[in-house]
Structure formats: C-alpha cells, structure tokens
Amino acid sequence: MKMSDRFCRMFVVLLIGVVASSALAAEKPTSPQKTCVTEECHADYSKRTFVHTPVGLGDCKSCHKAVKPEEHTWRVLEGKDLCENCHLEQAAKKNVHDPLKTGDCVQCHDPHSSEVKALLKKKSVAELCRSCHPLVEQAEFLHGPTAVGECSVCHSTHSSDYESLLTMEPLQLCISCHIVTKSELEKFEFIHEPAKGDCAGCHDPHGADNWQMLRTSAPDMCYPCHEDIKKIADTSKHKHNVVSTEDGCLMCHTPHASTVKFILKSDPTTLCMTCHDKAVGIGTDEVLGAFTAEIENKKYLHGPVKEKDCSGCHVSHGSEHFRLLAKEYPPVFYAPFAEENYDLCFGCHPKTLVRTARTDDLTNFRNGNLNLHFLHVNKERRGRTCRACHHTHASNLPKHIRESVPYGAWTLPVGFSKTETGGTCSPGCHLPKDYDRETAVNYSARPTAKP
C-alpha cells in the first residue's frame, strides 16, 4: 500500500510540477513544473551510486511540502513524519537508539543518495558510529570485531529487544563466536556464577589496556565480589603470598568453568605441585622442601591425600594456623595436651582415642586396655604430638607410622612393625617395646625407660 501511496504522490508531483532550486539552476522556477529533476535542476541527487527509491522516482513531495510555490519555498517534514511514514520497523523494538527517538534518521542517512550502501553519510558503519562514540581506538588490546569496525555484529543500529542495543542476549552473543568457552560452559560441572551471563563484567567487549581485554587484573578484578577472600589474604597471620600477587588467583582458579570443584585449574594435588615440586622460601630464613618427596612413591597415602583433597587440612588463601592449616594443630614436637590443640585431626578422627587412660575398643594403639595414645599424647608436659609417630601426608609403614623422626641433629629411628594384635616399636626414646591388645605385655616385668 505504501508503494501505491507513493505513486499517488508522484502523480501529484508530476501534475503540479513544482521545481526546487538547484546549485546549477539558472533561475528558480516560479510556475508549476513537470518534474523537479531536470538537466539543470537537482540532477546531482540521482548521479550517486545509491539513490533513495522515492528520490529516484522523483517523488520529492513525500518529504518536501510546498510553502509558497510561487516563490519556490519548501519545508521539510519533521521528526517521525519524515521517514517513518514509509519505514516503520527500524524503531519498532523495545530499546531504541537515541537518534531514532526523535526520528532524526538523517544524522546517519542522506535522504537523497550516497556513495555508500544504505545511504550512509560516512564512509563506513564504524566511522559513522565513531563520529558519535569515540570509543576504544587507543586500547592496547582491541577486540577482533571492534578492531575491524564490525560494530553491527554486536549492535543493532536502530533498535533492539536487548540491552545496549545488542543483536542477541548478551551471553549468547559472546559464545556465538567463542565456541571453546561455550563448550566449557556446557560440559564442565563447575561454572563460575558470573560466567553464566555477565561476560562484559570482566571483559570490556571493545578493548582494554589489560591482557584479554580485562577491565582490571586479578586480584582486583575478583575482590569486589569476594571481599571475604581479600580480608583473609590481607589480614591472616599466616599468608600464602601467591594469593595477593598480580594474577595470583588465576594460578589456581579458572575464571569461567572447570571439571574440578571450586573452579580449580586442576585437581588440588597437581595444582599445588605446580609450585611445591620444588623448595620454596618462607620469609627470610625458613625453607620448605620440595613436597613431591612427601608423597611420591609412598606405599600408603593418608585418606584425604589419596582423594587429592588438600583442602581437608589446608586453607589456600591464608590462615590463623601455621602451615595454612584449616584448624589448630601444634606446630611443635612436644606440647602440653589440650583436646582443642588437635582440632585438625579430630575434625575427622574420633577424639575418644586420646581421652581415657583405659579402653577396650576406642583405639588399637593399646596394650590390653592400656591406652597408649592417652599415655603418649595426653600429658601436661611434653605430650607427644601426633607427628612424633605419624606421617601426615603419606608413609611406607601401615597406619602412617614414621620410619624415623628428626631429633635435633639426629634422625631418630622409630622401628615400628605391626602384628595381628599389636606391634613393636624400637625408638630412640626408649628400649624396644611391644604392645598387644589381646594378651597385654607386662611392662613392669621388664626394665625399660619411662615412655
């Protein structure tokens, strides 16, 4: 119907034959003319590569209304009446680009003709956009599509149902090109909450001075949402310095998704080993040996270590307890006994193994009903901490008993062997001793040092 409308108007144009002035024109016509476009008048409009259809048809009056034909004066239709009589769909979607709200299409389009497709007033879409949005040309890391001026891959130029005039829902837009990220989000079990939608929260979609177009670098990028981690990293008594270093978070976490819990980059053992496979210095004088030796080729791995769960005992960001332990555990070899000093072990093992002097079943480390855990550990002075007898991470002897313990400059052997109903220790601390749960060894019968 629009077309026939237009032909109608064209007919009127021809009938009245009003002619507009032209640069080339000798004289303004003051009487009705057959057409506005003649050799002398307004010929230039139709000589460009792209001519607006009504102009090509000589239908000037759909936009120009006569004021005083005898003086050849005209007024141009204004606002939405100018273009939207014929073009309804451009401004039809929910969010309308600002210039279209006033019907100001001619900010971008030449109403008559142009050398550029879509009657654009600038040489390219990007140049047009940038004339009003001088965005990101200076950024060190420009996004591929922005760098080549493809604004309209991501933005609708006129109106859109999505925020920021996007051509698609934001997440879909990014993963429509980034198919690796897409497949990670679809296939991996653990997805970082903001990566479920807010890609532009971390990346500037146009470009940025940070690597990967990041708005800031980690940890600053993470802290606004993870204040608790910042607090731990800044104020803990025992720090894991890697956490606060630039991009430190990303040494252990992926930003998007992972097959490992807590969006870790790999299983914790492998992860921790990326640094702890070699000695690391703490402060100025202390050195932690390569952790690899602790577990490599060991016959028995401690339950959580076997499960690759370092977090069972360590917190990674910083701790109030030595060695980044999650709970209290004495840092020393001997310690006066208090149950809460062993919160770490008793988080998983029953406290009852050290509570009572006599028991028939609370521990296997007993001689008859004499509780040898109680005897060694539960002392007011110089109670043996668990490390006196047990390895923490892994061991070659059953029950994680150590082969030896460091005693000053001496490596003191423990000499443990297990039997069906008990065991033997021949440590440097005292003469060899057996214990037997069924037939208690009579210690008073033999002369030994005090345990």
Ligand code: HEC
């Ligand atoms: C689609 C609407 C539209 C049509 C059709 C149209 N014009 Fe225009 N014309 C305009 C607008 C809008 C302006 C105001 C200047 C501008 O924004 O470019 C204008 C300006 C002009 C001017 C002033 C000088 C200049 O170029 O800016 C002349 C002359 C003119 N038009 C002649 C014509 C003639 C002759 C025709 C028919 C062959 C015609 N126009 C068809 C919209 C139109």
Ligand code: HEC
């Ligand atoms: C009298 C009806 C009419 C008016 C008024 C009109 N147009 Fe058009 N326009 C058309 C027709 C017909 C076409 C060609 C078919 C199409 O693409 O819809 C067209 C095509 C276009 C195109 C596409 C050109 C291309 O090369 O792809 C643009 C851009 C355009 N018009 C902009 C405008 C602007 C801006 C205005 C207001 C200044 C306007 N139109 C007013 C009828 C009109």
Ligand code: HEC
């Ligand atoms: C901010 C600049 C801008 C404004 C304002 C603008 N356009 Fe466009 N328009 C474009 C660009 C750029 C294209 C080319 C499309 C592309 O390549 O993405 C276009 C294309 C068009 C087309 C070709 C078909 C299409 O939809 O792609 C028509 C018709 C059109 N515009 C009409 C209008 C009308 C009518 C208005 C006013 C209501 C308007 N435009 C306002 C930038 C603009």
Ligand code: HEC
């Ligand atoms: C004539 C000036 C002009 C041109 C040309 C122009 N814009 Fe805009 N644009 C505006 C104005 C004004 C606003 C509203 C204020 C603001 O957000 O800056 C706006 C807003 C936007 C917004 C934000 C919309 C929102 O809802 O947050 C986007 C995206 C946008 N423009 C993209 C483009 C793209 C892409 C182009 C090129 C096709 C372009 N603009 C060309 C004037 C323009």
Ligand code: HEC
């Ligand atoms: C890869 C997709 C993509 C490309 C390409 C792209 N943008 Fe954007 N743009 C977005 C997204 C997503 C947002 C909204 C998120 C935000 O605020 O940064 C946005 C927001 C905007 C805004 C409004 C907020 C602001 O940052 O001022 C403007 C204006 C804008 N873009 C213009 C452009 C222009 C001009 C180009 C081409 C030079 C362009 N965009 C290219 C995706 C893109």
Ligand code: HEC
């Ligand atoms: C039209 C396709 C397209 C869309 C849509 C798109 N990108 Fe890109 N993106 C690219 C291209 C092409 C590159 C450059 C590829 C390269 O360097 O490996 C790139 C590079 C990147 C990079 C840097 C990657 C690197 O290895 O250097 C990031 C980060 C990125 N895009 C994020 C986004 C985000 C976030 C969105 C959504 C707002 C998005 N992209 C939307 C095509 C796209």
Ligand code: HEC
């Ligand atoms: C929490 C912040 C954050 C969010 C949200 C986020 N990213 Fe990233 N993205 C990063 C960081 C940091 C890197 C670079 C470090 C890395 O890859 O380990 C990155 C890297 C990338 C890369 C480069 C290739 C790669 O995977 O290493 C692409 C592409 C990318 N992001 C796209 C996206 C897309 C698409 C989304 C939305 C689904 C998104 N990002 C959401 C922080 C984020």
Ligand code: HEC
């Ligand atoms: C826009 C806010 C935001 C930003 C920025 C952000 N995160 Fe998150 N992150 C969340 C939300 C929301 C959750 C899920 C709820 C929670 O555990 O607090 C989450 C969860 C996590 C988790 C736990 C995942 C799990 O499976 O339990 C880790 C690890 C994480 N983020 C690391 C990071 C790192 C590293 C960065 C910086 C590169 C970062 N986050 C940046 C919002 C954010």
Ligand code: HEC
């Ligand atoms: C040395 C490796 C490592 C570094 C560096 C690291 N994390 Fe973690 N993160 C972990 C591990 C392992 C977990 C699982 C729980 C634990 O061990 O504390 C975790 C858990 C999390 C969690 C979810 C559980 C919780 O404690 O709230 C968030 C959120 C988190 N990290 C954010 C961060 C942020 C932000 C940074 C950088 C400031 C960071 N992480 C640096 C290894 C690390």
Ligand code: HEC
């Ligand atoms: C990116 C390297 C890196 C990774 C990955 C890493 N660490 Fe560390 N860790 C260090 C460095 C360096 C030290 C020495 C002290 C310091 O600088 O904080 C250290 C110290 C420690 C300490 C001793 C802290 C003290 O003050 O006594 C423990 C325990 C520890 N790390 C456990 C872990 C665990 C568990 C993981 C895996 C979740 C892990 N580390 C992953 C680099 C790393």
Ligand code: HEC
């Ligand atoms: C059952 C609790 C527990 C588990 C599980 C555990 N640790 Fe430990 N870790 C400790 C204790 C306790 C210490 C302190 C050692 C000591 O002085 O007895 C320690 C010390 C360390 C140290 C410092 C090394 C040193 O020479 O003191 C590193 C590094 C370490 N652990 C890494 C790890 C890694 C990596 C994992 C996961 C594979 C892990 N830990 C699992 C309890 C545990």
Ligand code: HEC
């Ligand atoms: C996160 C839980 C957890 C923590 C904390 C923990 N353990 Fe364990 N421990 C286990 C699991 C699981 C086993 C394996 C049990 C099994 O195989 O029956 C185990 C086994 C043992 C064994 C061998 C028992 C047997 O019957 O084979 C000893 C000894 C032991 N742990 C000592 C300790 C000491 C000492 C501490 C404190 C430094 C400690 N554990 C902290 C979970 C833990």
Ligand code: HEC
């Ligand atoms: C004097 C050496 C010694 C000390 C100190 C010691 N243990 Fe034991 N523990 C043993 C021996 C030996 C066994 C093996 C008993 C058997 O199966 O014959 C054992 C067994 C265990 C078992 C396996 C279950 C059981 O009770 O038989 C656990 C759990 C355990 N110890 C935890 C601890 C914890 C926690 C500490 C510190 C609070 C600790 N041990 C201190 C020597 C010791």
